[in-house]
Amino acid sequence: MFSETELLAVFRALSNPARRQMLVWLKDPMSFPGQEPADVEIGVCVSDIQQRAGLGQSTTSQYLAILRQAGLVVATRRGKWTYYRRDEANIARLLETLGDVF
Amino acid sequence: MFSETELLAVFRALSNPARRQMLVWLKDPMSFPGQEPADVEIGVCVSDIQQRAGLGQSTTSQYLAILRQAGLVVATRRGKWTYYRRDEANIARLLETLGDVF
DNA sequence: TCGTCATATCGAGAATTGCCAATATGTGAT
C-alpha cells in the first residue's frame, strides 16, 4: 500500500492549510479564472494557483512540489507553463489505505 | 463536519510517525503486555504506551495530549493512571469527511 | 542572440516541532 515514508510525506503535505486548500481547489479547475474547458485535463498553471492562494511565487511553486512529492498531484510541463492536476487514482488509493490503517 | 482548525490539528497530529504509531497500536489494546481483558474498554495507560514507543515519559504524555486535542483519542483518569483509547466514532466521522473533502 | 515570461531553486530569518530532563500535580497507601 503506502509505506511509512509515503504516509509521512502525505500528512506533512496536508498539515498546511494552504496546501490542503490547493488540493481542494484543483478538484474544480474550471473555478480558476481564465481556465478553458480544453485545459481541464492537463490542470492549472502555477500563477493561477498563486493568485488564488495569495502567496509568493516561490512559496506556491514549493508547495506544489511538496504536493507532487507526496503523490497528491501530477505536474505537466507545456511550453513555459507547468500545469498541476490531482492524481485522483493515487488519492483514491490513499483514502483506501487510510480506512485500513486508521 | 470538521472545521479547518480541526483538520489542521488532525493532520499535524498524524504528521509524526510516533503519534501515528500510537493510534494504530491502540486498535488492539490487548497487544500491550499486562493488559487485562477487562481494561480493553478503558484503554491503555501512558507508561505502557511509553515503553512500547521508546520515548521519554514527558514526550509520550505530550504526544497523547496532541492526539486527544485532535479528537483521535479520549483519556480517562482512574486512580493515578490515565488510560487512553481511540475515539472510534470521531475517527469514523473523520474518514468520512476526508472522503468528502479530498 | 536577446529579452521576456513562467517556473524552479537558493538563502535566510522567524516561527514551530521534536524530544528531553527537571519539576509540578494529583492520587492512593501507610
Place this chain on the structure above:
DNA sequence: ATCACATATTGGCAATTCTCGATATGACGA
C-alpha cells in the same frame, strides 16, 4: 501528614517548517 508512583507541565536546545526576496533555469518570440 507523608511517601511513592503515574502523569502533566515547564524550560530549553536542535532540527524542521514557513515564507519571503533574490537568483537561476528553461522556453518562446522578435
